């Protein structure tokens with residue numbers, strides 16, 4: 001198993017297919033969160049969501065998540 005010291009970065013895919021995230025947001029990586037699953041679990045606590053969009057999953061920061 002390989003350790004990546006910076007962990008796995010999950011960045012926001014923006015409010016829709018044509019629009020980049022205005023904040024260029026990325027989930028802040030917490031100590032001990034190394035995998036995509038762990039980082040996304042951290043993000044959910046901060047209001048991040050994942051949505052299926054055009055056949056793939058998009059990660060959305062709290063600011064880009066549709067109300």
Ligand SMILES: [Zn+2]
Pocket residue numbers: 012013014015021022023024025060061062063064
């Ligand atoms: Zn965003």
